[in-house]
Amino acid sequence: MATIxxxxxxxxxxxxxxxxxxxxxxxxxxxxxxxxxxxxxxRMSLMAVLMEPYLEQEIDMAKLLKMVIIHDLIEAEAGDMSILDVLRDPSLKLVKEQREIQAIENLRTKLGEPLGSEIYELWFEFEEKSTYVAKVANAFDKLEVQLQHNEADINTWEPIEYDLSYRMDRHVTFDANLKMLKDLIEEQADQKMKASGVDTNEIRIRAAAF
Structure with missing residues (x-):
């Protein structure tokens, strides 16, 4: 039984x-x-539920959902620092890492054992992408971001986001069905850009050379 x-x-x-x-x-x-x-x-959690039957490997669904749910929990303390901010100022990467590590350590201490260590280990497994389940969770993270961009007004996009629409391959190469899902989301982005008069061929070439 739990304690007070x-x-x-x-x-x-x-x-x-x-x-x-x-x-x-x-x-x-x-x-x-x-x-x-x-x-x-x-929506990452919903993506995990809906895509679970189509993953190439059987997966511990409880572990996947735990990982998805806690991966950004540290931002309640550390705040959200956009990847765009880091791309503009690479020195922020270390600042972001330090804040997040301190936040997950504080969370582990607050929850105590054994729950604190479980959350702590799941967070680092997600960050390190060392297992199939962690790679799947990371793929959902990146795909959901692009899906949301696709649904937003293109006037909210920053210039770098045009290129990022074509840089998701490395997150999904380990699973053919995730690669297919990525292709569909990328095609949505491509059509959205073309509809606004953007030359996507030029962007694709630039992104491929990155």
Whole structure:
């Protein structure tokens, strides 16, 4: 049976996680507002449920969902730093890593054993992409981001995001069905850009050379 201390720790983390409902990401929704971290995580979870039957390998679904749900939990403390910010200023990568590691260590301490260590290990497994389940979770993370961009007004896109639409291959090469899903999402982006008068052939060439 759980102790009062353990349940209070769970409540503390749930209170912390509530921040993800208003911690905003760079992505915009189709309605024209910025999405929250919690919304990104929710649709990643749904993507995992819907794609699980089509993955090439059998997967521990409980572990996959845990990994998806906790992967951005640290942003409740560390905040969300867009990859675009890091691309513009590479020195921010170390700052981001330090903040996130401190946040996951604080989370492990707050939750105690054994739950704290489980969350801690799942987070690092996701970050290191050392297993099939971690690679799948990372693929969903990248694919959901592009899917959201596709659904947003193209006026919200930054120039680098045109190129990023064609740079998802390395996240899905380990699974043919994820590669197919990536191709469909990439085609949506391609059509969206063409509809706004963008020369996507030039962008594809540039992205391929990256």
């Amino acid at each position: 201390t353990q349940l209070n720790a769970v409540l503390d983390v749930l209170k912390l996680a509530e921040r993800l409902k208003f911690e905003l990401r760079h992505s915009y929704t189709s309605s024209g507002r910025q999405e929250s971290v919690a919304e990104h995580t929710w």
